Amino acid sequence: MIGKPIQDKQVNNKFEKDESAKAKMLRGSAWMTMGSIFSRILGAIYIIPWYAWFGKDNLAANYLYTQGYTVYSVFLMISIAGIPSAVSKQVAHYNAKNEYALGQRLYKKLVLLMLGLGIGAALIMWLIAPLISQGDPKVVPVYRSLAIALTIIPLMSLTRGFFQGYQDMFPSALSQLLEQVARVCYMLAATYLIMRVLKGSYVTGVVHSTFAAFIGALGGLTFLGFFYLKKKKRLNELAAQSANQLDISDGQVIKDLLVESVPFIIIGVSTTLYNLLDQFTFKKIMLFSTNFSVKMINDLYAIFAGNANKLIMITISLAAAMAATVIPLLSEAYTKKDQKQISAQITDAVELFLLLMLPCSLGMAAVAKPLYVVFYQYDITGIYVLSFSAYVAIPIGLFMVLSSLLQGIYQNKLAIRYFVIGIIIKIILQVPLTMLLHPFGPLLATAAGMMVSNWLMLRCFYYSYQLDLNRVTRRFDALLLFSLVTFVVALGTVQVSSLFLNLQYRIQAMLSLLMSVGTGGFCYVYLCLKTRMADKILGARASGLRRLLRIR
Structure with missing residues (x-):
């Protein structure tokens, strides 16, 4: 009689501990998701006027812009050296x-290094x-305008990683x-001035757009x-109450961090290397x-690597936000050797990914036609490429989350090994699929490589870290069903609206987009x-939302 209340109390304390960790993950994911989504949406909305102001040179401008940013992303990850994520973890x-x-x-020691x-x-x-312009002199000033940003972005990213280590996602977001x-x-002001007022070259417009x-x-x-x-006083208070039991030199601290940062570089540039x-x-x-012309090939590249990629990055940013949140939480559980907490957080992270990513990706595929027209212009190839890209976003996003989970539990070598296997699959399939499917080929090759990596990582979590695969499978089945219903509802709304709206025009496409997103989104939320x-994944927050929407 005496032992049972004590046992129950221990169980309750453990439950509260688990809920606290889950609450941290949800809160951190909420901040990072909001910041990432709003910034991605803003980064996509600018395309509407920007694309229009370049007039007949819009695809050529986007081709230059995409080329510049793909190479810049690699240099950015190298200059950051994986240190922000490693700092968050350490x-x-x-x-x-x-x-x-x-x-x-x-x-403080890393500020000058960064x-x-x-x-x-x-x-x-x-x-x-x-040397890396592939003989195109127009792209050289684009690369150089982006190089200037590299001087301060590493320090900014380091500071974000520092606050994330305290599980404070607000400053990063x-x-x-x-x-x-x-x-x-800056980008829109410069582009308007150059292209519309001064009637300048589209190359100059792109250079200023990248300098932004x-x-x-x-x-x-x-x-x-x-x-x-603002937080310095609180940071000083925490430092003053430190245990100070670890006697580590500055050199050793930085050496340990640099060793930790290498895997983050490789995984960080993984999607960029695919691009x-x-x-x-x-x-x-x-x-x-x-026998396509060079211009036609460049336009196709701009459509799948530029136009479609910008829009699917809105959904992929959900995965990036969760990945940034999970690393410090898992690192803390790993440090405390809390195996149950590690297993629970891995399972929670995968379920949260499925809850958000499945409806977003399938929903984007359903509304691809009005969405593409709103942001760019009517182009049947662009619409189909965007729809296909939306499906590819799921394995890309899952890779970002799973690789971050592996790094959070110090399985860096495994994360790199699985990435390398995936990129080899991509390389093997790249030529035959591109020859056969043209712009869809590279996308399919990317999806295949990512799916192989994802399968290997899920297999590792199942056998080594007790991932509750049965629970994840049940949630996946239900969420996939809800997402497919959402897809049908959203696509049906698009088809019905096309009976009385001409979706080749931006304003009418916008009306169709709003209606289809509204009906599809409400359908998914209602079903969950x-x-x-939603209660099983989000906890008490879902019941509050249900009361707000008066769903019983």
């Missing part, structure tokens, strides 16, 4: 041991721009949004600086296997709340 590790001072010391890495990467990108606001404002990355980074870094000063492979092979394969599926 700071959470030290904080879990009550060694707050050590984590803060690590951040500035040096950024400046070095910027100089290299500036100098080798002609808001700085990301402010960065995007500053970037888009520096303006945005300046805005994001300024906010983070103010936030750091880079497309950039340097698509044109060559198409010239060899078709009505069946209590």
